[in-house]
Amino acid sequence: MRKSRNLTLIFALVITVVLAGCGGNNNQVGNASKTTDTTQTEQTTSPEQSVNNATTTPTEPEIEKDAKLLVWDNGGSDEDWAKMVAEEFTKKYNIPVEVQVVSQGDAPTKLQTDGPALLGADVFLAPHDKIGGLISAGLVLENFYPDEYKSEFMEAAITGTSIDGVLYGYPTAIDTYALFYNKDLVKTVPATMDELIEQSKAFTDKSKEKYGFMMLVNDFYFLHAILGGYGGYVFGDKNTNSSDIGLNNEGAVQAGQFMQRLHKEVLPLSSADINAAVKETLFINNNLLFDINGPWAVAALQEAKVNFGVAPLPKLDNGKSPTSFSGIRAYYVNSYTKYPEAASLYAKFATSEEMLMKKFEISGQMPPRTRLLENEKIKDNEIIKGFLDQATVSVPMPNIPEMAPVWGAMGNAFTVIWDDNADPKETLDKAVTQINEGITLLNQ
Known part of the structure; x- marks a missing residue:
């Protein structure tokens, strides 16, 4: 009623x-x-x-x-x-x-x-x-x-x-984010991340500031796509149960390992050297094949008359689609x-x-x-x-107050995983401990 x-x-x-x-x-x-x-x-x-x-x-x-x-x-x-x-x-x-x-x-x-x-x-x-x-x-x-x-x-x-x-x-x-690709440079839109990596490796030349792939590697908003695709999750019961945190489970660890693979094979830059402005400039100058970005990035590329397309994020090696935040x-x-x-x-x-x-x-x-x-x-x-x-296939950002400490803890964790090649399991365990401490403070 x-x-x-x-x-x-x-x-x-x-x-x-x-x-x-x-x-x-x-x-x-x-x-x-x-x-x-x-x-x-x-x-x-x-x-x-x-x-x-x-x-x-x-x-x-x-x-x-x-x-x-x-x-x-x-x-x-x-x-x-x-x-x-x-x-x-x-x-x-x-x-x-x-x-x-x-x-x-x-x-x-x-x-x-x-x-x-x-x-x-x-x-x-x-x-x-x-x-x-x-x-x-x-x-x-x-x-x-x-x-x-x-x-x-x-x-x-x-x-x-x-x-x-x-x-x-x-x-x-x-709204959510997806895969931007340069139509003048990409002949076949990759259906899998393995295909994306292979195309990116062939194009990347750091000495000429040419890169096959970019994403914001220290922003959990974007990283959730990889983590969720491997079976990690923020909170249980469809992000409503903050006592069940899945940010350091086996899938989350796999996501950390995948990010380290991207760093080693296709994106040899520190996290501090990757930002929205850098990605936009590279894409406009035809020096970037693929970029994970959102609708807010469309207008600048259209104004610059870049020949680009947008596709769903390629599937991971487990056959699952990355679950972007929406x-x-x-x-x-x-x-x-x-x-x-x-x-x-x-x-x-x-x-x-x-x-x-x-x-x-x-x-x-x-x-x-x-x-x-x-x-x-x-x-x-x-x-x-x-x-x-x-x-x-997106997952809405959690709408409960306990989400507040997640952003910083997970962004910092993936920064260390990326920049220092830190052990993903140990790093994510520390992040979850930090998140639990933050939730305790919120609930006091």
């Missing part, structure tokens, strides 16, 4: 305590058949909402009388798209919508104060890995249409915008909204196939709806399709 909370003054005072104690495990949104405890239903649903639940369906909710909405979204092309969505929504439902520019990075922090003060947006955009704290504090409503979204969106988009198995987000875009942008509904039905309907409308296709056309952002992968405009866009194909 939906829990679109009617925020009376009393509820506003206790919501954080109640939800922090209960977590998200008791939330069964949009599916009345799963809720059989009538006592619990009476405690979590207002009389007004009970009427709504009895007379509406998930697809045609009863909108609150005199509803009007405030939406926070990014500036630039995102703002253009958001205003278009607002206009179309108002035309269809006769509900006024105001769009304000509040960046996705700032929205979670702003909502912490503006939400309880009843000043926050009804619907706001946020990156999935910054939302966990808001959800644990009871500041975000569950997605009202979870079954529909789980069947129509990429698994990574659903996992990334869920906490404790409960879906909160309405995904608007997904980021999911999504709309979320403020739990303090006066109009939960209208706000949730707006988030659903904005993430419909039609609206997400328009978002792609306006901003080039990749839609996380699976059916849109078959849209001709996307299928015919080689660059976007390369990223989307990789996104289907």
Whole structure:
């Protein structure tokens, strides 16, 4: 049953305590058949909402009388798209919508104060890995249409915008990294890392500053692809269980050994000598065959008129695809909204196939709806399709607070593994010890 909370003054005072104690495990949104405890239903649903639940369906909710909405979204092309969505929504439902520019990075922090003060947006955009704290504090409503979204969106988009198995987000875009290749230099796109290494070895000449392959070898955001492909993982239970860390298991050690192979055979530079600017310059000057990079790197290469393509990351020697980290942008509904039905309907409308296709056309952002992968405009866009194909095997960055100490510890570990040829097992064991210490401090 939906829990679109009617925020009376009393509820506003206790919501954080109640939800922090209960977590998200008791939330069964949009599916009345799963809720059989009538006592619990009476405690979590207002009389007004009970009427709504009895007379509406998930697809045609009863909108609150005199509803009007405030939406926070990014500036630039995102703002253009958001205003278009607002206009179309108002035309269809006769509900006024105001769009304000509040960046996705700032929205979670702003909502912490503006939400309880009843000043926050009804619907706001946020990156999935910054939302966990808001959800644990009871500041975000569950997605009202979870079954529909789980069947129509990429698994990574659903996992990334869920906490404790409960879906909160309405995904608007997904991004990940993939393999850039220079079409003027590469005759056959490698299907495996072994093929990539062989082509790279033949091209690399350090004395002429020519390299077959590059990636940021001390950035765990990129390194996760290799680690995950070999069977390493950050946290257990789909990155929700911080007591189970898989960053020093057998697969993680294999990833460290593979990185040492890359250093020895194709990329004879220290980690400090490899950065985004160096890679971009080499690629533009036709002195780099392959680069692992993300959508943010496309514009500069297109402006420089580089003849390049994007493909999924080649498979590892175990036959598995590297599992790149992905980021999911999504709309979320403020739990303090006066109009939960209208706000949730707006988030659903904005993430419909039609609206997400328009978002792609306006901003080039990749839609996380699976059916849109078959849209001709996307299928015919080689660059976007390369990223989307990789996104289907991607893993969303963990969205729990315990992820904070992982970034630095793992980046430092792989720096030592790369630069000093340190023993991967010993180095990763030390990193996990450091991560556990950091998690302990967070939980004190």
